[in-house]
Amino acid sequence: MLKSPGKLNLQQQEQRTGWLLLAPALLLLLLVYVYPILRSFWLSFYSQNLGTELKPLFAGLDNYQRMAIDGRFWESLANTSFFTLVSVTLELGLGLGMALVLNQAFRGRGVVRTVALLPWALPTALIATTWTWIFNDQFGVWNDLLQRLGLIQTGVNWLGDPGWAIWTVIAADVWKTTPFIAILLLAGLQSISADFYEAHALDGASPIQSFFQITLPLLLPQIVIAALFRFAQAFGIFDLVQVMTGGGPGGATETVSIYIYATIMRYLDFGYGAALVVVTFAGLGLAVLLGAWSLSQLRRGAS
């Protein structure tokens, strides 16, 4: 069929409408995501600190070279990785257990489900303050509990001890986010048909065999999603640590986010701070992409 020039056919019209409808959201994303990221990237090639009287001077790769030999950066990266690995592993394990319990039919399950989600809904600063008190060396519940059990004689300064401090943060984070994982995994568990378990039982499987051969493989996509979410969140952890330890004692709990915050807001070193942001961003982005890719592989294998 011949078309008069200038007139759009139906498909082109639909495409144009589509772009029009997308435009506001795209614009917003450009402004709040793309622009700051590009700006940080640009800034990371400049020196802009008190030494330059806060004027940007082109510095090439100086900031990146400095980072390579910055012991504090590597230490904070190690702290963050340790925190992320331990807390996400614990949360996945405990969250799976919690989801399995909540997936059972019992009286009052609805109430328990709601209550279980509460820690996740509470403000982080509040949780951090509460846990700071729990681990307080003189008045803390934790010390009191251990003393009553006779496990320790005198109160331990958990938050002030470089070895223990990171564990207090991990404990608070696990308490706060395990319910989130549990709810995510519970949704996955509920989508697994009871028929599979019944067929497996008739095949002669024990509940433990069913867990490993049915539940785990079928729940894997949800587990990967939960791990991905939590990995990204835990790697950027700031609020909980800032309130509980402020990165101390002596940098023992300083995470990358806290180091970046200090670099920019305390030392007013904007150029170096931007370089730190870029490297962290790139690393995190790579990890999330890897996770998302493995998830898509999983999905393709399942269908």
Add this chain to the structure above:
Amino acid sequence: MAKLELQNLSKSYSAKVTPLKQLSLSVEDGEFLTLLGPSGCGKSTTLRLIAGLEPPTQGEIRIGGRDVTQSLPGERNIAMVFQSYALYPHMSVYDNIASGLKLRRVASSEIRRQISEVSLFLGLENLMQRRPGQLSGGQRQRVALARALVRRPDVFLLDEPLSNLDALLREQVRAELKQIFSQQNAPIVYVTHDQTEAMTLSSRVAVLNDGLLQQLDSPRRIYSRPANRFVAGFIGTPQMNLLHLDCNRSCAMLGQYKIPLPVGARSLSEVILGIRPEHVRLVRPGDPIVIQGEVVVVENLGMSDLLTVRVEGKPEFVRTMLSPDQSWSGKSIKLSIPPEMIHWFDAQTGNRVSDATR
């Protein structure tokens, strides 16, 4: 080898919810028993009790003389085909079929031999590495069957295995099922609400309603001699005509027509006359029972016409199936009810009235 026996089997969830009441029956080796009934009649519950997926409230289940009432599902050596097929979506067809054997620690060479045998039998050789999600409905059905057959169980259970197939495929698979299970030497219990499946596949049919066994008989007798009003109305399409009639001594009154009652029904004041639409025909000279009526609806079923006729002087309708060679004209029609085809039921109890004439 492994006769399946149920004795006084009951299941109740609460005082009011009792899906199964006092069911007793036995299924011999190689016998194909169908549990047939409307939804909520207790047929699926029965199957789940046999499988051990739920414990009975009362009664006993025996397989090959062994009491398995308290055994776990895996200890009963039962294979079941689920309505949803319940194929493990993350496993290949091969692993799905092998699952039961692997869990029973059969040697892998033996597993391979048995699977190749059953897959050849069911035409699944080329699908072994596929996932269930990549199969058509009919193929999935066959994999589910293969998974049951390869186990060589003491009892086969099938829970509405054809209900997820489209109509055309269903007929084809039904015939295949009949062929496959005619070669099996184990009791087969099949659950369905589809009477065609029940009639075509079974050696015996147990009709259930409201948790109670209504009739346990061969398909032929279920059709030709329904034990009560429920079975009469449930079996056969189109449904049997069931006419509520007053009795006048030895005759039932259908409008102005008198129909002689069998000996066993002479003491009743009300009876139900049952006659299948396919047995009502146009009148021929010498017919003993003739009714006149007015044609209300004509439904063309292809091989025959289904007529709904209002009986003269009665508010009731009689439906009749007329083959194309029986032609009528106009609204008024004269129908014949062959006396030997009439089923009599007690209007109070619903039970069949024994007819001494046969």
